[in-house]
Amino acid sequence: xxxxxxxxxxxxxxxxxxxxxxxxxxxxxxxxxxxxxxxxxxxxxxxxxxxxxxxxxxxxxxxxxxxxxxxxxxxxxxxxxxxxxxxxxxxxxxxxxxxxxxxxxxxxxxxxxxxxxxxxxxxxxxxxxxxxxxxxxxxxxxxxxxxxxxxxxxxxxxxxxxxxxxxxxxxxxxxxxxxxxxxxxxxxxxxxxxxxxxxxxxxxxxxxxxxxxxxxxxxxxxxxxxxxxxxxxxxxxxxxxxxxxxxxxxxxxxxxxxxxxxxxxxxxxxxxxxxxxxxxxxxxxxxxxxxxxxxxxxxxxxxxxxxxxxxxxxxxxxxxxxxxxxxxxxxxxxxxxxxxxxxxxxxxxxxxxxxxxxxxxxxxxxxxxxxxxxxxxxxxxxxxxxxxxxxxxxxxxxxxxxxxxxxxxxxxxxxxxxxxxxxxxxxxxxxxxxxxxxxxxxxxxxxxxxxxxxxxxxxxxxxxxxxxxxxxxxxxxxxxxxxxxxxxxxxxxxxxxxxxxxxxxxxxxxxxxxxxxxxxxxxxxxxxxxxxxxxxxxxxxxxxxxxxxxxxxxxxxxxxxxxxxxxxxxxxxxxxxxxxxxxxxxxxxxxxxxxxxxxxxxxxxxx
Ligand code: F6R
Numbered sequence: 001x002x003x004x005x006x007x008x009x010x011x012x013x014x015x016x017x018x019x020x021x022x023x024x025x026x027x028x029x030x031x032x033x034x035x036x037x038x039x040x041x042x043x044x045x046x047x048x049x050x051x052x053x054x055x056x057x058x059x060x061x062x063x064x065x066x067x068x069x070x071x072x073x074x075x076x077x078x079x080x081x082x083x084x085x086x087x088x089x090x091x092x093x094x095x096x097x098x099x100x101x102x103x104x105x106x107x108x109x110x111x112x113x114x115x116x117x118x119x120x121x122x123x124x125x126x127x128x129x130x131x132x133x134x135x136x137x138x139x140x141x142x143x144x145x146x147x148x149x150x151x152x153x154x155x156x157x158x159x160x161x162x163x164x165x166x167x168x169x170x171x172x173x174x175x176x177x178x179x180x181x182x183x184x185x186x187x188x189x190x191x192x193x194x195x196x197x198x199x200x201x202x203x204x205x206x207x208x209x210x211x212x213x214x215x216x217x218x219x220x221x222x223x224x225x226x227x228x229x230x231x232x233x234x235x236x237x238x239x240x241x242x243x244x245x246x247x248x249x250x251x252x253x254x255x256x257x258x259x260x261x262x263x264x265x266x267x268x269x270x271x272x273x274x275x276x277x278x279x280x281x282x283x284x285x286x287x288x289x290x291x292x293x294x295x296x297x298x299x300x301x302x303x304x305x306x307x308x309x310x311x312x313x314x315x316x317x318x319x320x321x322x323x324x325x326x327x328x329x330x331x332x333x334x335x336x337x338x339x340x341x342x343x344x345x346x347x348x349x350x351x352x353x354x355x356x357x358x359x360x361x362x363x364x365x366x367x368x369x370x371x372x373x374x375x376x377x378x379x380x381x382x383x384x385x386x387x388x389x390x391x392x393x394x395x396x397x398x399x400x401x402x403x404x405x406x407x408x409x410x411x412x413x414x415x416x417x418x419x420x421x422x423x424x425x426x427x428x429x430x431x432x433x434x435x436x437x438x439x440x441x442x443x444x445x446x447x448x449x450x451x452x453x454x455x456x457x458x459x460x461x462x463x464x465x466x467x468x469x470x471x472x473x474x475x476x477x478x479x480x481x482x483x484x485x486x487x488x489x490x491x492x493x494x495x496x497x498x499x500x501x502x503x504x505x506x507x508x509x510x511x512x513x514x515x516x517x518x519x520x521x522x523x524x525x526x527x528x529x530x531x532x533x534x535x536x537x538x539x540x541x542x543x544x545x546x547x548x549x550x551x552x553x554x555x556x557x558x559x560x561x562x563x564x565x566x567x568x569x570x571x572x573x574x575x576x577x578x579x580x581x582x583x584x585x586x587x588x589x590x591x592x593x594x595x596x597x598x599x600x601x602x603x604x605x606x607x
Contacts, residue, residue: 002088002100003027003074004178005195006159006169008214009186014064017072020188020195022051026244027191028393029074030082030375035089035096036070037166042096043067046087069167071159071189073098077375078269078390079106080123090122091130094163095137095144099126100191101155101176102390104268109151125154125269133160141170145211146224149174154268155261157206159189171212175261180204180212180219182233187214193236194243201236250594252396252488256580257447259404260440265390266405267412267436274430276416281385283369285420291341291367294321294417297329297357298345299604301399301483302406305345307476308572309410316432317418326353330360338365343413346370347394347402349377351604358382371409373402396595397602398488400580403480404443407573411436435567439574445564446577450585452561453578456543457585459559460514463491467508468579469498469535470518471528473572478518481579488587488597498531511539516582519546520563520571532556545578547571 003024007016017034032055033046045062047054051074073088079102080086089096103109106125109132114120118131129152137144141162155175161168171178171189181188183200189212190196193203204219206212210229213220221229236243248254270277278284294313296306303325310321324334326344330353336342342361346354349372358379361368370383373391380386389405412433419429460466466485468478475497482495496505498517509515515535519528525546533556536542541558544550548562561578563571587594 002076003029003191003195004071004098004100004157004159004189005073005191006071006098006171006189006214007186008069008167008169008216009183010068011186013067013070014059016199017070018051018056019198020190021072021074023195023198024074024191025051026194026393026395027074027076029076031075031077031084031087032073033087033089034070034072035091035161036064036067037161038064038067040163040166042091042093042161042163044089044091044096046084046089048082048084048087069161069169071096071098071161071169076392078102078265078388079125082376086122086124088126090124090126092134095130095134096161097126097130097133098159099129100157100178102265102269103129103152103156104154105152107272129156129158137162139164141165141168142211142213142222142226145170145172146226149224155264157191167216169214171206171214172210173206174208178206180206180214182219187219189214192243192246197236197243203234203236204231205234249588250396250584252398252400252584252594255394255396255401256577256584258392259401259577260444260447262391262401262405263408263440263443265392266408269390270387270412271433271437274433275419275426276412276429276433278387278416281369281387283385285416287341287367288417288420290339292339293336293341294319295334295336295340295342295361295366296321296323296345297326297342297354297361299326299351299353301403301480302345302347302351302354304476304480304483305403305406305410306343307479308407308473309343309413311473311476312410312414313417316414317421317423319417319421324357326351326357329357334360336361336364336366340366341369342366343369343371344379344383345406346377346379347373347399347406348602349374349379351379353604355379355382371406373405394602397597397600398484398594400484404573404576407576408436408439411573432569435570438566439570442564442566442570442574443577446574450581453581454585456559456561456582457589459541460543460582461489461586461589463512463514465492465508466514466516467505468493468495468516468518469501469531470495471498471524472521473569474518474520474524474575477572477576477579478516480576481516481518481583484580484583485586487600488583488594489590489592490598491586498528501531501535506535506538509535509538509540513540514543515540516543516545516579517557518572518575518579519544519550520575521568523568529556543582545575
């Protein structure tokens with residue numbers, strides 16, 4: 001996830017900017033840079049790689065001694081590979097910016113500006129904003145910013161400097177975080193308080209529609225029309241580690257809360273004119289029409305996202321999909337060949353079994369598509385095509401947001417395969433894509449009140465063993481819910497297709513055994529009710545995860561976790577959040593080390 005810093009004061013700004021950027025390293029990045037006012041110019045130094053080996057080394061050959069004001073950035077690549085030229089700050093000598101977020105309509109802005117004679121050097125969406133600001137700038141920065149934010153769509157936090165306004169920083173944001181720090185005779189901007197906590201604990205939260213101007217006289221806030229506004233000053237009483245967790249008790253909880261943005265960041269760059277578009281990686285409609293078979297391969301949660309993909313692609317595109325666990329796939333001489341597509345899913349991009357499965361698929365002549373979160377990782381480099389999931393770094397060992405974005409991608413892939421193969425028409429495809437874009441808001445609704453998850457956790461945390469049951473898409477999603485719970489709370493848990501219980505597993509049910517029944521699919525609801533009654537009559541304590549509007553009799557569920565209203569197709573993805581939070585609070589109540597569960601590693605680079 002990109003990190004932004006900015007400083008204006010009386011001391012040398014380079015040291016402060018580098019120090020603040022280093023404090024944002026935990027967010028993950030692949031390049032870093034700064035832009036400062038030197039004499040009457042903006043001087044920019046930026047480099048691919050780690051701050052210490054890249055930017056700091058470069059600065060040794062281009063030292064900056066006198067500057068007191070500048071902006072800095074750590075970039076987590078989304079549009080364009082990690083490289084010096086794609087690094088931020090980005091600008092043209094007159095204006096320079098640092099950006100966190102994704103500009104959804106950058107293609108249109110780019111063509112508009114090319115028509116006005118602008119050239120582009122980088123592959124980034126950010127460059128379009130820098131040039132748009134330049135286009136609108138006629139001497140008044142606030143006016144230029146006001147006009148530019150009227151045009152750009154998507155999520156952004158921006159730090160901006162104009163050559164003609166020496167030692168001034170402007171900041172504006174929508175949906176991506178940005179704070180403004182107030183020090184003694186100096187001011188800061190930063191993605192979060194971690195970056196500047198060594199210098200000040202006092203900060204303002206910049207809101208949508210507000211512009212901050214920082215100069216030698218202090219900090220000034222205006223609305224987009226230049227009218228002055230008063231803002232509340234906050235004081236952070238966190239230590240650095242808590243600051244990195246953004247005030248959440250654990251990284252897992254923070255990452256669960258980041259899911260609305262993460263899902264937006266995954267899907268929005270892949271939607272063009274309301275339809276899926278994977279042109280960035282070369283996965284064209286022609287190719288999708290021609291593939292003989294589709295395989296999805298991964299481990300753990302990544303493989304579970306593939307299970308959802310299978311249900312979706314088979315249902316919408318009527319195309320068979322084979323999902324495999326990477327460690328099995330590589331040793332069972334799979335029936336993969338020339339003309340097949342193998343989708344390799346991995347958060348880290350380094351999982352040894354998954355990497356070997358990718359190599360095997362390539363050796364057998366298949367086309368490979370990597371769906372990975374970590375830019376430049378081994379799997380990303382090895383695959384024929386890459387989709388980056390843009391979830392930002394996942395620090396908790398237990399995967400939450402990385403899984404949610406893999407699933408979100410599976411939806412888009414299913415829509416595109418169905419459309420390419422003529423199973424749905426353009427109008428239906430647009431309708432489906434539009435439905436997916438509404439999912440982040442619904443996920444947010446699930447996050448607004450956490451009390452039900454805490455309550456359910458208090459009812460199950462003493463269990464020795466429990467079951468997750470579901471049908472259809474709910475079955476696919478429950479596999480992940482069950483893995484979350486066992487992984488961090490150490491309660492034995494199994495996920496079972498509800499209709500299959502009676503063929504053996506139901507013998508595990510005894511008085512008080514918790515059963516978490518996921519029941520989001522209207523067409524399967526009655527069937528699920530029978531399954532639930534069957535386990536309940538054998539003593540199970542049932543937690544039903546279903547629409548909030550559903551009326552459940554007492555003979556059916558003991559506890560209900562209500563979900564917001566949404567189409568059957570999307571509700572399972574939304575229900576993931578409920579399952580993650582039940583697992584989280586259960587582990588917390590058992591006193592487990594949530595972010596670092598025993599015996600597990602974040603990146604499994606051994607067989
Ligand atoms: C579970 C979890 C693991 C990973 C698996 C694959 O919470 O994180 O099951 O999903 O180890 O890792 P990646 O996606 O990095 O290949």
